[in-house]
Amino acid sequence: MEVSLYEVGPRDGLQNEKEIIPTSLKTELIERLVSSGLKKIETTSFVHPKWIPQLADASDVLHQIKRKNGIVYSALVPNMRGLERALESGLTEIAVFMSASETHNKKNINKSIAETYPVLREVVEAALAKNIKVRGYVSTAFGCPYEGEVSPAAVIQVTEELLRMGVYEVSIGDTIGVGHPRQVKEAFTALIGQCGAERIAGHFHDTRGMGLANVYAALEAGVRTFDSSIGGLGGCPYAPGASGNISTEDVTYMLHAMGITTGVNLNELVKTGEFMEQVLGRPLPSKVLAAMKSKQKGGENENEYTGC
Amino acid sequence: MEVSLYEVGPRDGLQNEKEIIPTSLKTELIERLVSSGLKKIETTSFVHPKWIPQLADASDVLHQIKRKNGIVYSALVPNMRGLERALESGLTEIAVFMSASETHNKKNINKSIAETYPVLREVVEAALAKNIKVRGYVSTAFGCPYEGEVSPAAVIQVTEELLRMGVYEVSIGDTIGVGHPRQVKEAFTALIGQCGAERIAGHFHDTRGMGLANVYAALEAGVRTFDSSIGGLGGCPYAPGASGNISTEDVTYMLHAMGITTGVNLNELVKTGEFMEQVLGRPLPSKVLAAMKSKQKGGENENEYTGC
Numbered sequence: 347m348e349v350s351l352y353e354v355g356p357r358d359g360l361q362n363e364k365e366i367i368p369t370s371l372k373t374e375l376i377e378r379l380v381s382s383g384l385k386k387i388e389t390t391s392f393v394h395p396k397w398i399p400q401l402a403d404a405s406d407v408l409h410q411i412k413r414k415n416g417i418v419y420s421a422l423v424p425n426m427r428g429l430e431r432a433l434e435s436g437l438t439e440i441a442v443f444m445s446a447s448e449t450h451n452k453k454n455i456n457k458s459i460a461e462t463y464p465v466l467r468e469v470v471e472a473a474l475a476k477n478i479k480v481r482g483y484v485s486t487a488f489g490c491p492y493e494g495e496v497s498p499a500a501v502i503q504v505t506e507e508l509l510r511m512g513v514y515e516v517s518i519g520d521t522i523g524v525g526h527p528r529q530v531k532e533a534f535t536a537l538i539g540q541c542g543a544e545r546i547a548g549h550f551h552d553t554r555g556m557g558l559a560n561v562y563a564a565l566e567a568g569v570r571t572f573d574s575s576i577g578g579l580g581g582c583p584y585a586p587g588a589s590g591n592i593s594t595e596d597v598t599y600m601l602h603a604m605g606i607t608t609g610v611n612l613n614e615l616v617k618t619g620e621f622m623e624q625v626l627g628r629p630l631p632s633k634v635l636a637a638m639k640s641k642q643k644g645g646e647n648e649n650e651y652t653g654c
Numbered sequence: 655m656e657v658s659l660y661e662v663g664p665r666d667g668l669q670n671e672k673e674i675i676p677t678s679l680k681t682e683l684i685e686r687l688v689s690s691g692l693k694k695i696e697t698t699s700f701v702h703p704k705w706i707p708q709l710a711d712a713s714d715v716l717h718q719i720k721r722k723n724g725i726v727y728s729a730l731v732p733n734m735r736g737l738e739r740a741l742e743s744g745l746t747e748i749a750v751f752m753s754a755s756e757t758h759n760k761k762n763i764n765k766s767i768a769e770t771y772p773v774l775r776e777v778v779e780a781a782l783a784k785n786i787k788v789r790g791y792v793s794t795a796f797g798c799p800y801e802g803e804v805s806p807a808a809v810i811q812v813t814e815e816l817l818r819m820g821v822y823e824v825s826i827g828d829t830i831g832v833g834h835p836r837q838v839k840e841a842f843t844a845l846i847g848q849c850g851a852e853r854i855a856g857h858f859h860d861t862r863g864m865g866l867a868n869v870y871a872a873l874e875a876g877v878r879t880f881d882s883s884i885g886g887l888g889g890c891p892y893a894p895g896a897s898g899n900i901s902t903e904d905v906t907y908m909l910h911a912m913g914i915t916t917g918v919n920l921n922e923l924v925k926t927g928e929f930m931e932q933v934l935g936r937p938l939p940s941k942v943l944a945a946m947k948s949k950q951k952g953g954e955n956e957n958e959y960t961g962c
Contacts (some may be wrong), residue, residue: 422797483953516761523945526911527870555904558867562835596863603834603864633863637831 347606349387350571351594352517352547353379355622356407357388357422358591359579363626369403371625372633373410374548377420378621379576382614386418388441388573392428408435420481424455429469433476438541440473442466442513443483446501447490450521454485463507470511482508482516483549488525488533495524500531515547517573520560522624523553527563533565547571550592552578552631557592558600565606572597577619577630595619612638655914658694658879660688660825661903663930664715665696666899667887669706671934673737676709677922679933681718684727686929687884690922692902694726696749696881700736716743728789731762737777741784748781750774750821751791754809755798762793771815780821790816790824791857796833796841803832806841810848810877823855824883828868831861835871842875854925858900860886860939861943865900866908885927885936885938901940903927920946 356376359475360367375391389411395402404421420439423429444462451459466598470480471518486493487501505516518537520530530548535544548556548564548571561572574597580590598610612634619635629636665686703710712729721727728747731740740748752770753759758769759767763844778788794801795809813824826845828838828937838856845854856872856879858865869880882905889897905920920942927943939942 404879446690470693511700524911526908528912552863553941553945554907555866555901558863559908562870593863598865600834600867603832604836633861636862 353574383610391422449492481512517547518550523551549573595634663883695845699730699762757800827857831859857881
């Protein structure tokens with residue numbers, strides 16, 4: 347079996363960092379991720395710098411990366427103005443986003459779900475007209491910080507609307523890390539039954555330690571694409587231990603252990619995770635990073651056992 | 655559905671701490687765990703203090719706890735000398751242990767697996783003669799630091815031998831945290847088919863972040879008893895982030911979210927985790943502890959959503 351990993355650390359991770367990372371280190375991170383075998387990377391966001399100053403250098407990052415053939419470099423785009431900036435950066439793929447819950451969508455985008463559709467439709471149609479692929483994100487798909495549990499029906503409705511616009515894949519996000527394996531298995535079984543496995547990706551946060559349990563439950567439901575973040579970057583830098591996205595190292599370790607191929611070199615990934623720890627000056631949440639970095643002796647040793 | 659949690663923090667957790675915790679704080683921890691709704695607690699170990707000085711006060715701990723009716727207070731016992739000390743402490747349950755892999759058993763117990771059986775049989779028979787229940791542990795059941803992957807056949811052989819001695823339940827331990835969900839589901843399905851679900855418990859370590867994924871996989875295989883440790887105590891204090899047992903808070907949160915009852919009060923558990931963080935002077939690995947402790951406003955708020 348093969349699973350595709352979509353690396354979101356440079357965007358979903360770095361947008362949550364207190365400090366602003368120098369552009370040159372962001373491009374080095376992206377190039378190291380590519381060297382680790384990752385084929386799809388969300389590099390930055392064209393949300394207005396007023397909202398996310400950490401990613402104000404989006405255009406510079408994209409102009410300074412040494413791009414490699416066959417690699418998808420994507421970026422988040424909220425509206426037409428963001429799309430214009432993305433087009434100037436020579437992107438071949440972008441991502442649009444909205445929430446499955448009204449209140450979170452309103453607080454995040456300042457529009458109701460119904461008001462959001464035409465805004466995203468305009469972006470998607472303009473991008474497709476320029477032969478740019480568009481990915482979709484549905485946030486708070488399992489729980490909303492304001493409304494509590496979110497129903498699969500609400501998620502399916504938003505997902506189908508995005509697919510009708512021409513989005514090629516929708517990433518279903520457990521934004522606040524409250525989804526549990528039973529809920530995840532049920533929701534993805536329904537989503538895949540309705541939309542097809544090739545159109546659905548899983549985006550989990552490890553805020554309550556259920557990240558990999560949810561990946562396993564989603565795998566059982568037929569999901570074959572997962573978003574993850576190097577080192578488990580992201581989450582809340584103000585809440586120690588409260589991590590963000592599932593770590594690319596951890597999900598890669600688990601998939602490889604289960605005999606699933608990803609095309610990723612775990613040892614290179616761990617070195618990239620160590621690089622980010624040096625850049626940020628703190629340990630990152632990834633457990634595999636913590637377990638393997640001290641063991642690295644070079645060479646393929648991802649199956650090495652440690653007594654700890 | 656109901657799941658039983660076996661708290662091993664005071665033993666499996668504290669035996670891995672650099673510093674030695676004062677006896678009064680150990681007894682306070684045990685009493686707080688009981689107040690949190692946990693019914694079965696492994697309080698300490700009667701392994702010779704030369705090997706585990708952190709638990710040299712085993713007898714004092716057991717004499718100083720204010721015991722409550724209906725609560726199982728257990729302790730680890732390696733041999734007849736340990737059993738004598740356990741008997742003096744008025745225990746009603748003990749636990750014996752060995753490994754599923756020859757090399758780890760040899761390094762841990764200094765005997766081959768075959769040489770270990772008669773030693774444990776003598777302890778089990780002497781305990782049963784005193785109406786003391788005996789639990790069994792099988793270590794390195796999924797991977798050995800010296801031999802690599804361990805076969806289900808080897809685990810079943812040791813497990814059946816322990817059950818034949820008169821052990822009422824065998825806890826199958828992923829000592830070094832390398833087991834993955836597919837392996838766990840296959841191994842527990844085989845074990846339960848051979849020995850019965852009521853005789854098998856799951857003991858997972860979160861060293862590589864797969865702890866809760868393995869709990870979910872074991873639940874699917876029919877396991878209904880899991881060992882866990884308050885805060886995720888244990889593991890390697892010298893390797894930051896490399897955690898030990900799965901955290902009692904995290905597994906409780908996931909089980910409750912899935913509609914499974916445990917009898918545990920998660921808010922009390924989180925307060926107990928915070929108490930241990932204060933005792934040790936560092937944050938513990940539990941993700942739910944990190945996510946909930948800052949949110950505690952008293953009252954039942956385990957379903958509160960956080961924006962992080």
